[in-house]
C-alpha cells in the first residue's frame with residue numbers, strides 16, 4: 001500500500017528482543033541523556049533581577065509627557081479615550097486658571113486622567129491619536145498588584161518626573177540613559 | 179524485681195534516648211531537604227533553575243512548604259472512616275521512622291568517658307526487623323486509601339499493597355543470597371565484615387540489582403509509583419488528604435527513600451566503611467566522624483539516584499509491573515541464590 005504522506009511511518013510490531021526486554025540498557029541510555037541536560041545552559045530569566053531585553057518598539061506602561069519646561073502636555077481633548085479600543089482611559093478636564101501657566105502647557109488640562117491597566121491591551125493607539133505628544137508607551141510593564149483598584153493608574157503614577165526638578169528620574173523614564 | 183532494677187542502667191537509657199532523638203530529628207531534617215533536593219534535581223535535569231526565591235539559593239523553601247501544609251484547611255471527608263483516616267498517615271510515618279533503629283550510623287564514639295555505639299539497637303535480627311517494619315508501611319497506605327472511601331484511593335491502595343507484596347518476595351530472596359555470604363542478620367556485623375574484606379556489592383552484583391529495583395518499588399518511586407500515579411489515579415491513596423496529614427504521607431515517602439538508601443549502603447556498600455582507609459590508625463572519634471560522613475555520602479548518592487531515575491523514565495503499566503516482579507525478578511533472585519550457594523559450596527568443599 002502506498003503511503004498517503006511522506007511522513008507516514010510503519011509501526012513496528014515486532015515483539016521486543018531479549019536485549020530490549022531487559023529494559024536496563026535503555027534506562028541507562030535515558031539516564032545519560034537526562035544527566036547530560038544538567039550541564040546545559042538554562043534559558044530561565046530570573047525576572048525581577050534580570051529582565052528580558054525589549055525591542056525599541058515595545059509597548060509597555062503609559063507615560064504622560066511633559067515639555068522641556070516641565071509643563072504637562074495633555075490638553076484633555078479626549079482623542080486618546082476615543083481611539084482606545086479597550087475603553088481603558090477616562091479623564092476629567094479642567095480649565096487652567098491664572099498663575100498655573102508653569103504647570104500646564106494648554107489652557108485646558110486633564111484634572112483627572114486614569115488608565116485601567118487591566119483593560120488596556122497595550123495597542124498604542126492612544127499614543128498615535130494624541131495631537132499633543134502627551135502620551136507614550138514606555139518599555140516597562142505594569143507590576144503585579146493585589147487589588148483590581150491597584151491597576152487603575154492615575155496621574156500620579158502616569159506623569160513623567162519633572163525634567164528640571166528631577167532630571168534623573170526624567171531621563172530614566174525617557175530611557176535616555178540606556 | 180531487684181535484679182531488673184539493678185540491670186537498669188540510667189546512663190545507658192539516657193544515651194539511647196538522646197541518640198534516638200538525634201537520629202529522628204536528623205532523618206526528619208534530611209527528609210525535609212530531600213524534598214528540596216528533589217525539586218532542584220528535577221530542575222537540573224530539565225534545564226530549569228528550580229526553587230530559588232526563599233532564602234539564599236532557595237534553601238528555606240522546605241520550611242515554606244511545610245508552613246504552607248500546616249496552614250491548609252484540615253478536611254476529613256464525612257463519608258470516610260474517621261479513625262482509620264487519621265491512623266493512615268500516622269502509621270505511614272511511624273513505620274518509616276522505626277527503621278532507623280537498627281542502622282549502624284557509624285562506629286562508636288567516646289564521650290564523657292563512655293563508649294557510645296552509634297546505633298540505637300544492635301539486634302541480631304536487624305535485617306529481618308527492617309523487613310518487618312517496611313512491610314508495616316504498606317498498612318499506612320492501605321488504611322489511608324480504604325478509609326478515604328474514594329474509588330481512586332482504594333484502587334491505588336490495592337495496587338500499592340499487591341506491588342509491595344510482589345516485590346518484597348524478590349527482595350527477600352535477593353537478601354537470602356547475601357545472608358548466605360555474611361552468615362549474620364545483624365547490620366553491625368555485616369558492616370564489620372565488609373570493613374575487613376571487600377564490599378558485598380563485589381560478591382553480589384546481581385543480588386544488588388534485584389535489591390535496588392525492589393527498593394524502588396517498596397518506596398513507591400518512579401517507575402513503580404503506581405499507588406500514587408498523579409496522572410491516572412489523581413494522587414492515588416492520599417487524594418482525599420489535606421494539610422499536615424498529606425504532609426505526613428509525602429514526608430513518609432522521603433523518609434522511606436532515606437532509609438532505603440541507608441539500608442542499601444549498609445548491606446552492599448560497606449555502611450560507614452571508607453574504602454582504602456584503615457580506620458584503626460585513626461582515633462576512635464575521628465574514625466566515627468569519617469565513617470558517618472562516608473555513610474552519608476553513600477546515602478546522598480542513592481538519594482540522587484532515586485531522583486535521577488524518577489525524572490528520567492516513565493511509569494510501568496500495571497501488568498508490566500507484575501510481569502517484572504513475578505516472572506523476572508523472582509526467578510532471577512532464585513537463580514542468584516542457587517549460584518551463591520553453589521559458589522560457597524565450591525569454595526569450602528574444594
Ligand code: SF4
Pocket residue numbers: 080083084085086087088089115119120121122123124125126127
Ligand atoms: S494602549 Fe491601546 S488599549 Fe491601552 S490605553 Fe492606549 S489605546 Fe487604550
Ligand code: SF4
Pocket residue numbers: 073074075076077078079080081091110129130131132133134135
Ligand atoms: S493624552 Fe493626548 S489625546 Fe489624550 S487627552 Fe491628552 S492630549 Fe488628548
